[in-house]
Amino acid sequence: MLRPKEGFMQPTLPSRREFLKQGSGVIIGALVFSSGPIALLAPSKVWALELGALDEATGKALLKFARHLYPHDTMEDAVYAMVVKALDKDAADGSVKKLLVEGVASLDRAAGGDWIAKSPDRQLVAVKALEGTPFFAKVRGTCVVALYDNPLAYAHFGYEGSSWDKGGYLHRGFNDLNWLPDPPTDASPRLSRAGA
Amino acid sequence: MATYETSDESVVVVIGSGAGGGTLANELCQKGAPVVLLEAGKRQSTATYVNDEWASFGQLAWTDKRTTSGTWRVARDFPNLPAWTCKTVGGTTTHWAGASLRFQRNEFRALTTYGRIEGANLLDWPLNYEELAPYYDKAEDKLGVTRTHDIAGLPGNNNFKVFYSGAKKLGYRNVHTGRMAINSKPRKGRLGCMQIGFCFQGCKSGAKWSTLYADIPEAEATGRLDLRPESFVTRIEHDDAGKVSGVVYFDKDGKEQRQKARVVCVACNSIETARLLLNSQSPQHPNGLANSSGQVGRNYQRHMTGSVYGIFDKPVHMWRGTTMAGIVTDESGNNPKRGFTGGYEMETLSLGLPFMAAFLNPGAWGREFTSAMDGYANMAGMWLVGEDMPQETNRVTLHPTEKDRFGMPIPNVHFDDHPNDVAMRAHAYRQGKAIYEAAGAKRTILTPPYPSTHNLGTARMAAKARDGVCNKWGQTFDVANLFVSDGSVFATGGSENPTLTIVTLAIRQADYITDQLSKQTL
Ligand SMILES: Cc1cc2nc3c(=O)[nH]c(=O)nc-3n(C[C@H](O)[C@H](O)[C@H](O)COP(=O)(O)OP(=O)(O)OC[C@H]3O[C@@H](n4cnc5c(N)ncnc54)[C@H](O)[C@@H]3O)c2cc1C
Ligand code: SF4
Numbered sequence: 001m002l003r004p005k006e007g008f009m010q011p012t013l014p015s016r017r018e019f020l021k022q023g024s025g026v027i028i029g030a031l032v033f034s035s036g037p038i039a040l041l042a043p044s045k046v047w048a049l050e051l052g053a054l055d056e057a058t059g060k061a062l063l064k065f066a067r068h069l070y071p072h073d074t075m076e077d078a079v080y081a082m083v084v085k086a087l088d089k090d091a092a093d094g095s096v097k098k099l100l101v102e103g104v105a106s107l108d109r110a111a112g113g114d115w116i117a118k119s120p121d122r123q124l125v126a127v128k129a130l131e132g133t134p135f136f137a138k139v140r141g142t143c144v145v146a147l148y149d150n151p152l153a154y155a156h157f158g159y160e161g162s163s164w165d166k167g168g169y170l171h172r173g174f175n176d177l178n179w180l181p182d183p184p185t186d187a188s189p190r191l192s193r194a195g196a
Numbered sequence: 197m198a199t200y201e202t203s204d205e206s207v208v209v210v211i212g213s214g215a216g217g218g219t220l221a222n223e224l225c226q227k228g229a230p231v232v233l234l235e236a237g238k239r240q241s242t243a244t245y246v247n248d249e250w251a252s253f254g255q256l257a258w259t260d261k262r263t264t265s266g267t268w269r270v271a272r273d274f275p276n277l278p279a280w281t282c283k284t285v286g287g288t289t290t291h292w293a294g295a296s297l298r299f300q301r302n303e304f305r306a307l308t309t310y311g312r313i314e315g316a317n318l319l320d321w322p323l324n325y326e327e328l329a330p331y332y333d334k335a336e337d338k339l340g341v342t343r344t345h346d347i348a349g350l351p352g353n354n355n356f357k358v359f360y361s362g363a364k365k366l367g368y369r370n371v372h373t374g375r376m377a378i379n380s381k382p383r384k385g386r387l388g389c390m391q392i393g394f395c396f397q398g399c400k401s402g403a404k405w406s407t408l409y410a411d412i413p414e415a416e417a418t419g420r421l422d423l424r425p426e427s428f429v430t431r432i433e434h435d436d437a438g439k440v441s442g443v444v445y446f447d448k449d450g451k452e453q454r455q456k457a458r459v460v461c462v463a464c465n466s467i468e469t470a471r472l473l474l475n476s477q478s479p480q481h482p483n484g485l486a487n488s489s490g491q492v493g494r495n496y497q498r499h500m501t502g503s504v505y506g507i508f509d510k511p512v513h514m515w516r517g518t519t520m521a522g523i524v525t526d527e528s529g530n531n532p533k534r535g536f537t538g539g540y541e542m543e544t545l546s547l548g549l550p551f552m553a554a555f556l557n558p559g560a561w562g563r564e565f566t567s568a569m570d571g572y573a574n575m576a577g578m579w580l581v582g583e584d585m586p587q588e589t590n591r592v593t594l595h596p597t598e599k600d601r602f603g604m605p606i607p608n609v610h611f612d613d614h615p616n617d618v619a620m621r622a623h624a625y626r627q628g629k630a631i632y633e634a635a636g637a638k639r640t641i642l643t644p645p646y647p648s649t650h651n652l653g654t655a656r657m658a659a660k661a662r663d664g665v666c667n668k669w670g671q672t673f674d675v676a677n678l679f680v681s682d683g684s685v686f687a688t689g690g691s692e693n694p695t696l697t698i699v700t701l702a703i704r705q706a707d708y709i710t711d712q713l714s715k716q717t718l
Contacts, residue, residue: 162247168390174517188352
């Protein structure tokens, strides 16, 4: 669960050429919200995630599963792909791979057929039915970390991330809120002129 | 920087380099004592700290496996992470937020003030406020606590503005940017606060006090400190006369070492302090070292905690600037009319996006959760921290079967909330929610306790040997040259964040130890 962050953007949106080189499965998607914050960061509207351990169908089902667990309607699939990426990495361990593959199969069973082809409502019923299983716990636990711990999610939620490299917020709005009155100086002294 | 032989019997061994141990080691060195400081973690610096919550957690936090039991929610949400502490040079003063408050007079006399409370093992401290006051002064000066010693308060950030506005509308009177061990301007070789907003990840500007870059370099400059990072102590040994003679530890290569000592001081942060004492049992100390009272590991306190987040129509950007510089102290007194004993503080708090997701409602999923996360940029946050009741059954024990890589049993932390803790939390939630509603929140979220950041009481001090583990100097009743030098000695927890008091006690203990060394009584 504790993984250092990888570099900005490059590993998250590999180019199409890169994914054609190798790999067992691959998920390709396109950005939907062309004027959203993520589109501004992305070098191209098309994104691809190359899988090492999982196949494409499993990867796609997990992406959809993640969307049901943590639904942010206006958040790009490209962010949810970060969850699949993390799960795929863990699936290098055979027992995790088995858990995930069998988990997706149990979704199909719970949905009485191809889960991913069902309506969103019926998909959700199947998701709920699996709550409490190790598969559900694994995907949820990975999801709540991986989904919100990457630069694309930061951009989506407006979180600004690392700040020391920009000199902190001392001169970049740590107290720029202007829809409430400023507290008096005994409670909140003005910036010390001898400041940092 | 000194190097002592492992066979040197004249050294004071301090175990743990955080608030208690790092301070004590420096104070001892300043007074001329030779000190070996053993620290399980690695040495980082302001240059290696990262502004990234999970990465920083991986770099600095104590992630060795622990187990939990009891009815507290942490046992369900974080069964193997009961506490949020650090394993690194500087200990948890790397991650701490810097809120630095003195105990109130009456909080040193909890039993006398509150009377007997069913199920609570209340006790008066064997010392009083007046005895500590001069040391509180020294500690505040050392840490550079704002609003003391003519040090200006910090300027309030956006999160504080919301907090202040709501608290004032609700009628609270004592609301300000806190007493913080964070420089509002450069002082004592440390820079001023840059409002970086990653106080919990190690302050990259060094504005926040940490033993890592304050006390430890000072101690090294005396030429008397032998700091050994990546040295994990597993046992304290004693001689036939009943005095401790040294410690066993595993060095960075995993090799077993034995360091002799004239005095041993344990400052491993309550859970590990209790674990180490319990694991040092011997025929003379069958229930654990210095445990004739049976109190080692018991009365574990973690403070009544909880958080409240408010979501507003307009942006707050609470993550900008200091993580915790904002406080309401109106609720910190003892006023049983509220339906509980003791008091609590309300302090601003912000978490970055990754930690917000992990801590907002652990285990939750679905739209209720994600709709709250959608309001992240418009969120303001506060932390509630109050006195919890010491209970004998809340305790740290050695796991019967599971061991760590050095063969040392891992600790189990058992905790049940006392009814008073539950009543206090309910009150604090209500008031916190009211503050944000008064400021115009359209939604408020009550967040359950995080893994314990304040860990106290597992080797409490007492007037009588049968009631506790240590006397008022932190010296164990059973073994004269064995000291406890961290929050484990707290007889009760008070409503304040504990670190200023830990540092105060460590400065005072250093005076006592050097005095006793010079009198040849140790
Ligand atoms: C996120 C966060 C915010 C906080 N904010 C505040 C705040 O605003 N105000 C406040 O008062 N407090 C705060 N605290 C609490 C504060 O950090 C602790 O009270 C304080 O650091 C405890 O000091 P200590 O010396 O007992 O332990 P620590 O500072 O944790 O130091 C203990 C050291 O002992 C080492 N150790 C443990 N076992 C062994 C062993 N067997 N061998 C060798 N070394 C060992 C550890 O690696 C560690 O470095 C905060 C804590 C956290 C996590
Ligand atoms: S806000 Fe101030 S104290 Fe906190 S990390 Fe930044 S510079 Fe350090």
